[in-house]
Amino acid sequence: MPVFHTKTIESILEPVAQQISHLVIMHEEGEVDGKAIPDLTAPVAAVQAAVSNLVRVGKETVQTTEDAIMRRDMPPAFIKVETACTKLVQAAQMLKGDPYSVQARDYLIDGSRGILSGTSDLLLTFDEAEVRKIIRVCKGILEYLTVAEVVESMEDLITYTKNLGPGMTKMAKMIDERQQELTHQEHRVMLVNSMNTVKELLPVLISGIKIFVTTRTSQGKGVEEALKNRNFTVEKMSAEINEIIRVLQLTSWDEDAWASKDTEAMKRALAQIDSKMAQAKNWLRDPHAQPGDPGEQAIRQILDEAGKVGELCTGKERRDIVGTAKTLGQLTEQVSELRARGQGASPVAMQKAQQLSQGLDVLTGKVENAARKLEAMTGSKQAIAKRIDGAQSWLADPHGGPEGEENIRALLGEARKIADLSEDPKEREDILRSMGEIAGLTAKLSELKRAGKGDTPEARAKAVANTRPTKAAVHLEGKMEQAQRWMDNPSLDDSGVGQTALRGLVAEGRRLANALPASQRQGLLGKCEEVEHLMAQLAELAARGDGDGPQARAVAQQLQDTLKELKGKMQEAMTQEVSDIFSDTTTPVKLLAVAATAPPDAANREQVFEERAANFENHAGRLGATAEKAAAVGTANKSTVEGIQAAVKSARDLTPQVVSAARILLKNPGNQAAYEHFETMKNQWIDNVEKMTGDTLLSDFVQNLTGCIRSIRPTNDRHAFKCNLLVLVLCFLVNKKFNACMEMCLCVFLQVCERIPTISTQLKILSTVKATMLGRTNISEEESEQATEMLVHNAQNLMQSVKETVREAEAASIKIRMDAGFTLRWVRKTPWYQ
Incomplete structure (x- = not known):
């Protein structure tokens, strides 16, 4: 599938897709209307010349590059493009003799698709090589940051600063050029933020090394504190550079289905563990290495990162990782203590160091396994999110076709994957039980729809039972909205979401009350108890079937009023705490x-x-x-x-x-x-x-x-x-x-406006790719599904960008009224695109 995460790739693929779309249209006109395809010798010759030039430049680059991966990946792309071009030339020659030739039309479509795909592969290979160049510079900086641990004199510091400066400047320049080239705004922001953090930390690093050197050389006190400061800054800079390396390798961004932050946190932890492992192993192998050396610090950092990963896990896996990290931490203390007493070369110390080294390998394996499982689970959740709307539409449509049932079957397949990955037997059993219920309800609903009874009460009941429950809100307003929906219609089964939101509000109110003076605490606690009491009353009425009666409406109204009072008291309490602390x-x-x-x-x-x-x-x-x-x-x-x-x-x-x-x-x-x-x-x-x-x-x-x-x-x-x-x-x-509001509004508005032509171009290219696959028998089902999925997601991203543009335009048109009677308003200027 084509990728277009850079402006260069997009600018080259767009005219290619434009030409191929014309060929597809001519092919379809011939298929449907029986029209003759005109002579394509001249345009195909132009395409052949462009392809030959691209391949020639690529081969020259391969001959001179030292990038082994590029030398490996380029030849298949050359063959793909040249083969497609040959098919296109053959199609033009055959059509010149017979404008109605079926085989020539097949060659025309296959050649067009191959040129678009092959050109994309070539450009992606070039781009990956450029990314590897930047990553090599970043890794060079990472390696040189560790040299800070051996800087022990002012002369060393001067040399270190002179060597680090040009490398940092080069990395900053390359990152700046790269972020300007990217088409995904989110990737640009991530790169810029991480690079800015590195720049801010650079003077802190130099200051930390300087104070360490001065206290050490002058036999002053505070060497241990200076060492901590220096190591802290090195770790922070290393983490940000590792994040830059990770973002550089991203080629796609989905507006609605981005990987969860837990997955990204695990990946960052794994990168940190990998970068520190060699240093840790070297310290363990050297029986004369001193406690507190960088090697021991590396071990402790590995254990800290593993502990963070363990906290992201659940059940047995969490206990396993956290317990192993704790055990290895105790073993590290024992090895360090033995070496501090000068017994690092003793059999006991050597044995413990060996155990610790093996334990680090085991721990790393557990962390990697946890990361793989979480990533797989995240992938399944994203797949469910992509299909859930289609499934919901089918449930809502009494005359829906079989595609909705297929979406539900696909959802159940992803749910089974999640169940298989779950370590908790109860959770796995709950998922499997729910899957069985959904499968049974779906089968019955399908039968009713096929029999033309999709709008009967029974069918509507099945559809409601199959509907996805709402997820409990996290913040105050979300909980208020969910509680309000339940209070408006307590007889409706919302799977307990409304009552859960109310209980969450009460719990938050009590937590805030505990920090208040006694005189104010009782008032907030009283409102919490009143809300709880009224909620129980309303729930009891709903359970008896009286949720729509006059008594229930009166209780619901009283609960709404009390809840508003509780919200006001909570905000008042929070405001007072903010005023005290801030x-x-x-x-x-x-x-x-x-x-x-x-x-x-x-x-x-x-x-x-x-x-x-x-x-x-x-x-x-x-x-x-x-x-x-x-x-x-x-x-x-x-x-x-x-x-x-x-x-x-x-x-x-x-x-x-x-x-x-x-x-x-x-x-x-x-x-x-x-x-x-x-x-x-x-x-x-x-x-x-x-x-x-x-x-x-x-x-x-x-x-x-x-x-x-x-x-x-x-x-x-x-x-x-x-x-x-x-x-x-x-x-x-x-x-x-x-x-800063004017500048921020302009920046955000330009960003959302910029996304529309960018995503529109991408949609045009993907539409062309999908069009070349229609009715073809030599296309794998997986490739066709991938093209369809990319096309749908891109269309959704385009719609989201249009919505954001409308929202930002509306924000820019708001009139600001002032008590003094003056009115500020935005005056439209010439649009940026004219």
Whole structure:
């Protein structure tokens, strides 16, 4: 199948597809209307010349390239294109003698399809070779990052910086050129974000190495903390470069069915494990290697990554991976302790090192197996998602044809794959039981439809029983909507989704109440209990068959009113927590800086530092927890929530590094390198926290903040000050966001507009490919299904892009009204495409 993930490939394939589509139309006119095909000698000669030129350039490239994979993959593509071109020439010659020749028409279609497919293969092989060039540069940087572990003098640091700089510049330039070439906006964003992170971390890395070198050479204190800072930055940069390598190899993007984040997290963990394994094995093989060396750090990183994978698994598999990682961690401690005592070459130490080495291999195998299973399960879930709409349409249509039944059979096949992969016997049994029920209902419904009884009450009951249940919502607004649907019609069987949403809201309310003062806690808990009581009443009435009666309607109305009050109290509680925590985010880190720079003769210097370090860590933890709660309780969209979660994770990772940098400064008073390093780490932490708090405060949850603040009646000057301070912070953030609003709107609007012509071109190419397969007997069923699937998905992506363009255009046309009486509006300018 053709691929067009770069603008170059697309620009070459598009005119080829255009010409082939004309040939297909002429072929169909001859087949259906009996028209003679005109003389094609001239256009086919032009195609032959273009193909010959492409093959010649390809062969010259193969002769000079050192890429063994390219030398292997190019010849089959050459043969494919040349064979197709020969068929096309033969077809033109035969049609010149007999414009009605059936064999010539077959040659015409087969040759056209072969040229399009072969040209795509050639271009893809070229493109893959270019990607491998970039990956080689990225891997070179990855390897050179590990050299940071042996930099022990300022001369080494100068040499290291001089060597690293050009490589980083080259990688950044290649990534920038590559992202501009890509047609998938999502891939471009991922590459740019990862590359920007690497650029931001580069000065942090140099600062970390510098402070390590200065403390080590001056026999100063804090070498261990400096080592942690340096290793942390190296790991972060390595992870981002590995992510760049992964994204570079992607060639497709489905708007609706992208692989789950768990699968991608497992792949990243596997890449990290693979990159650290050789270093870990070298440390284990050397009985004289010291504890704390990079090799031991590599082992601990491998175990950490394996633990992350284990947390993503379930049941026995999770226990197995997590338990193995824990056991190997204990074994690592034993080996390290023996080597610290100088007994690394003893038989016991050698045996334990061998056991640890073998255990790492076993653990890696388990992690790889878990990743394969999760990827297979994700594939099955995506296949189900692609067919579910067709199945639902068939269930809703009383006169639906057999294709809907085929969709359901395919769904059941994918469900069986998921059941086979499940480690939980109960879960497997539930899936198989549901499959049996669905298969039985589908068979009966098919019989009724074939008998012309698809619109009878019995058939409608079968269709409703076969309908997919709604998945429980995660965030506040989603739960409110699901609860509202159930309250509007409690007699309708929604598989318990509405009541589950209500219970989730109550649980969230109680969790928020636990953090409130006693005076406010009782009010929120009382509303939670009232909602629970009314829900139980309504559920009981529905179970008795009185869900549509006057009593049920009265209870439902009372429940709706109480639920609104609960939502208001939850938002009020969350607003108060945000105002308490976010009103001052940087004072603890500033106090930590003051403690770290205290004069050596200051009283209780170290004790004060430890207290302020603990306060800073506690404050950072509260910031992250509050941001996560605000994201969960609020109505923020998915991208905003993910941004908050990423910023929280980054801030949590940086917090201990800031403390380590501060401790280095404390132990080395007056050291300029230590001061500069601490400032670098501190500023990076502040930047992350500002992003985290800014996204949280400006999420959809805080759109209702004005009303919540008005409802708060400050009882003293302290509360009034906090409330006013929060409003000032919000005003600053809103002003900052709106200053960038014009640029952001333009950027997003251009991106969605750009996707329409891009996907339209791709749809045209895929339509041509599919057209060359119609009625052909020499096409495999798998190839035909793949072409159809790609065509359908591309059409869906095009429709989604059109919807997004309409939405963004509507957003750009909104008039902003102000209390002062002024009105701001967007004025249409000349469109970008004219």
